[in-house]
Amino acid sequence: xxxxxxxxxxxxxxxxxxxxxxxxxxxxxxxxxxxxxxxxxxxxxxxxxxxxxxxxxxxxxxxxxxxxxxxxxxxxxxxxxxxxxxxxxxxxxxxxxxxxxxxxxxxxxxxxxxxxxxxxxxxxxxxxxxxxxxxxxxxxxxxxxxxxxxxxxxxxxxxxxxxxxxxxxxxxxxxxxxxxxxxxxxxxxxxxxxxxxxxxxxxxxxxxxxxxxxxxxxxxxxxxxxxxxxxxxxxxxxxxxxxxxxxxxxxxxxxxxxxxxxxxxxxxxxxxxxxxxxxxxxxxxxxxxxxxxxxxxxxxxxxxxxxxxxxxxxxxxxxxxxxxxxxxxxxxxxxxxxxxxxxxxxxxxxxxxxxxxxxxxxxxxxxxxxxxxxxxxxxxxxxxxxxxxxxxxxxxxxxxxxxxxxxxxxxxx
Amino acid sequence: xxxxxxxxxxxxxxxxxxxxxxxxxxxxxxxxxxxxxxxxxxxxxxxxxxxxxxxxxxxxxxxxxxxxxxxxxxxxxxxxxxxxxxxxxxxxxxxxxxxxxxxxxxxxxxxxxxxxxxxxxxxxxxxxxxxxxxxxxxxxxxxxxxxxxxxxxxxxxxxxxxxxxxxxxxxxxxxxxxxxxxxxxxxxxxxxxxxxxxxxxxxxxxxxxxxxxxxxxxxxxxxxxxxxxxxxxxxxxxxxxxxxxxxxxxxxxxxxxxxxxxxxxxxxxxxxxxxxxxxxxxxxxxxxxxxxxxxxxxxxxxxxxxxxxxxxxxxxxxxxxxxxxxxxxxxxxxxxxxxxxxxxxxxxxxxxxxxxxxxxxxxxxxxxxxxxxxxxxxxxxxxxxxxxxxxxxxxxxxxxxxxxxxxxxxxxx
Numbered sequence: 001x002x003x004x005x006x007x008x009x010x011x012x013x014x015x016x017x018x019x020x021x022x023x024x025x026x027x028x029x030x031x032x033x034x035x036x037x038x039x040x041x042x043x044x045x046x047x048x049x050x051x052x053x054x055x056x057x058x059x060x061x062x063x064x065x066x067x068x069x070x071x072x073x074x075x076x077x078x079x080x081x082x083x084x085x086x087x088x089x090x091x092x093x094x095x096x097x098x099x100x101x102x103x104x105x106x107x108x109x110x111x112x113x114x115x116x117x118x119x120x121x122x123x124x125x126x127x128x129x130x131x132x133x134x135x136x137x138x139x140x141x142x143x144x145x146x147x148x149x150x151x152x153x154x155x156x157x158x159x160x161x162x163x164x165x166x167x168x169x170x171x172x173x174x175x176x177x178x179x180x181x182x183x184x185x186x187x188x189x190x191x192x193x194x195x196x197x198x199x200x201x202x203x204x205x206x207x208x209x210x211x212x213x214x215x216x217x218x219x220x221x222x223x224x225x226x227x228x229x230x231x232x233x234x235x236x237x238x239x240x241x242x243x244x245x246x247x248x249x250x251x252x253x254x255x256x257x258x259x260x261x262x263x264x265x266x267x268x269x270x271x272x273x274x275x276x277x278x279x280x281x282x283x284x285x286x287x288x289x290x291x292x293x294x295x296x297x298x299x300x301x302x303x304x305x306x307x308x309x310x311x312x313x314x315x316x317x318x319x320x321x322x323x324x325x326x327x328x329x330x331x332x333x334x335x336x337x338x339x340x341x342x343x344x345x346x347x348x349x350x351x352x353x354x355x356x357x358x359x360x361x362x363x364x365x366x367x368x369x370x371x372x373x374x375x376x377x378x379x380x381x382x383x384x385x386x387x388x389x390x391x392x393x394x395x396x397x398x399x400x401x402x403x404x405x406x407x408x409x410x411x412x413x
Numbered sequence: 414x415x416x417x418x419x420x421x422x423x424x425x426x427x428x429x430x431x432x433x434x435x436x437x438x439x440x441x442x443x444x445x446x447x448x449x450x451x452x453x454x455x456x457x458x459x460x461x462x463x464x465x466x467x468x469x470x471x472x473x474x475x476x477x478x479x480x481x482x483x484x485x486x487x488x489x490x491x492x493x494x495x496x497x498x499x500x501x502x503x504x505x506x507x508x509x510x511x512x513x514x515x516x517x518x519x520x521x522x523x524x525x526x527x528x529x530x531x532x533x534x535x536x537x538x539x540x541x542x543x544x545x546x547x548x549x550x551x552x553x554x555x556x557x558x559x560x561x562x563x564x565x566x567x568x569x570x571x572x573x574x575x576x577x578x579x580x581x582x583x584x585x586x587x588x589x590x591x592x593x594x595x596x597x598x599x600x601x602x603x604x605x606x607x608x609x610x611x612x613x614x615x616x617x618x619x620x621x622x623x624x625x626x627x628x629x630x631x632x633x634x635x636x637x638x639x640x641x642x643x644x645x646x647x648x649x650x651x652x653x654x655x656x657x658x659x660x661x662x663x664x665x666x667x668x669x670x671x672x673x674x675x676x677x678x679x680x681x682x683x684x685x686x687x688x689x690x691x692x693x694x695x696x697x698x699x700x701x702x703x704x705x706x707x708x709x710x711x712x713x714x715x716x717x718x719x720x721x722x723x724x725x726x727x728x729x730x731x732x733x734x735x736x737x738x739x740x741x742x743x744x745x746x747x748x749x750x751x752x753x754x755x756x757x758x759x760x761x762x763x764x765x766x767x768x769x770x771x772x773x774x775x776x777x778x779x780x781x782x783x784x785x786x787x788x789x790x791x792x793x794x795x796x797x798x799x800x801x802x803x804x805x806x807x808x809x810x811x812x813x814x815x816x817x818x819x820x821x822x823x824x825x826x
Binding site: 020053058061062064065066067068069072075076078079081082083087093094098099143144145 | 429432463467473475477485488489493494496497500507511
């Protein structure tokens with residue numbers, strides 16, 4: 001017997017048929033003798049509809065009322081799943097954020113969980129009752145409904161798993177696990193059996209949209225093993241597939257590089273012929289930081305005579321207009337440099353905890369790209385990640401070459 | 414300055430445009446210096462959709478989960494109206510049943526309000542804040558959401574008005590008041606300025622679908638004046654029209670007959686040639702009561718030789734099949750009488766507190782019908798009501814004749 005949290009996203013509870021399918025997944029785990037808490041999102045599309053209404057009522061809507069409106073979506077699916085479970089003989093009860101309660105701060109629309117009272121749930125587990133919990137929501141100190149922000153149901157699930165000491169948190173989604181890279185681009189991409197929290201965090205923040213970054217951080221902090229699996233698999237069969245996100249030491253066969261991610265959402269800004277005087281870099285990035293613009297990679301080149309510099313950096317494409325505006329405003333103080341931007345760039349990142357202990361991982365990456373005449377526009381590194389910026393047109397070529405070179409290609413079937 | 418409860422039904426909050434219109438009604442009353450609590454229903458059609466889903470999830474759905482699902486409809490409109498009010502500069506906050514809290518018993522799906530804690534609302538009135546309250550819902554002793562049953566938002570509104578000591582409860586609906594009879598049938602029907610609780614109760618239970626019976630009972634018990642008015646009137650103008658439901662003594666110009674209602678939802682069952690022995694009536698109506706079948710009017714005729722009786726009674730048409738089944742099962746014990754039923758009957762009722770003190774009201778009714786050769790099939794009376802059963806084809810003729818005879822016809826414009 002284990003204690004499990006099962007989380008089902010919006011596409012998994014999109015209509016009554018899908019909700020009945022979820023009930024079968026829950027039944028399989030329940031019949032195996034487990035104690036089960038289920039966390040559900042709103043039916044897919046429902047949250048967007050509610051958000052649209054709130055915006056229609058007022059573009060500057062009060063976040064507290066927004067939360068009251070939007071949280072109703074998860075309330076509906078929690079009640080419906082409880083009914084569907086009872087209908088197949090599984091004792092179940094729905095739980096809203098305020099009923100458990102899940103205490104959060106009062107940052108409405110993006111609240112953070114402060115504590116979860118597990119007494120109510122533990123009591124029901126003793127009675128063999130399944131708890132069906134509305135994800136994405138909690139209650140603030142002054143009794144108002146809060147929501148955790150988009151994708152918050154993953155965070156709800158992991159937080160509840162931590163609070164009730166669950167053996168595992170299963171995130172059911174529309175893919176059957178985490179892949180070594182995007183299978184739409186690299187046919188040989190394969191599902192990982194296990195991945196460490198650290199690697200998942202790097203991949204999640206790089207845009208592999210399987211898990212919310214916050215939920216992975218929380219899973220790591222509380223050491224909650226998280227299984228990513230598909231709700232579209234036959235619910236009557238024991239699910240063998242999926243990717244387990246867990247501690248590094250629980251992964252026996254460690255790859256040097258676990259996965260390769262890419263992001264097309266970055267833009268490049270080059271500032272050419274800035275006067276190279278002390279403080280000039282601060283003069284550029286200070287105002288950008290003040291304007292809350294995210295800057296990722298930075299490259300600085302000094303002209304041969306040492307008098308001028310070229311500064312290149314990347315920023316999310318969504319921040320690009322504001323970044324250019326900010327730079328235009330300080331252009332004079334920088335000596336009126338030429339400012340050019342480009343959005344046809346891709347950031348490619350290799351991620352793996354093995355990189356800590358293995359030298360030559362970076363050199364190999366540079367050689368592979370160079371062999372294919374792919375120019376590296378910028379580089380950033382972390383302990384377990386190496387990212388390069390390249391022209392977007394080389395994205396597929398680079399991904400395939402790197403995937404193969406780091407030994408990630410699946411065996412041909 | 415007054416303290417008001419304004420209640421808006423489903424058609425009044427059917428979409429964002431209608432919700433903005435409601436906000437203007439609230440603004441008018443707020444700007445006049447009143448303290449305002451608003452009670453809202455779900456957008457029209459929304460509750461039916463949620464009920465449909467619950468039924469789809471399981472025909473035998475758990476009433477507790479049904480309540481969790483269905484109560485979300487009012488939650489959405491409460492939040493949206495609060496946003497719409499803030500958008501036009503009115504401080505507002507939404508309140509769900511559990512937040513106030515509105516304590517109910519645990520009869521899920523048809524809960525009764527036990528008490529309402531008005532402290533939170535009173536606190537906000539001091540801050541000049543409008544309270545937007547989700548109607549139709551409360552919280553049970555063990556922390557579960559309850560709903561009050563269909564039309565429960567009227568009851569919520571009146572109960573809140575009683576709890577906060579409101580000067581009046583305004584029920585905004587899609588008609589502009591209570592009429593002396595159905596204006597679709599009688600062109601001369603006129604809107605009443607005032608009607609007593611007792612008369613409204615009789616009319617409400619007779620199918621004048623303006624107000625829920627329970628809400629009128631509660632208004633009477635707590636002496637809450639209730640104004641029925643239209644949300645379709647121009648919200649920018651002070652509303653002069655509407656019908657005030659209040660104590661009898663507050664109505665100066667009392668009509669003998671206040672209104673005339675009719676119901677086509679009744680069926681007639683005749684049992685012919687029952688042996689007229691003691692206990693035979695109990696032998697008929699006992700089993701019907703055991704089967705939870707409502708019986709309204711009863712007429713018994715004895716045959717000339719005193720040996721047989723004919724028993725005729727009415728029942729809601731929805732109960733007719735079960736009533737016939739029940740009678741079939743006891744037919745032998747009644748001496749195998751002939752049992753015939755008819756649904757082409759109408760119950761016409763004249764209602765008025767003046768009937769208590771004025772003789773001849775009934776005689777006048779019988780004469781008017783007799784003059785038009787309308788046969789009376791059955792009669793029932795209460796202190797302030799007189800109902801007759803007639804053939805359905807005479808409905809319009811009878812209504813118009815009675816409406817005119819009791820002086821209710823509006824002056825021609």
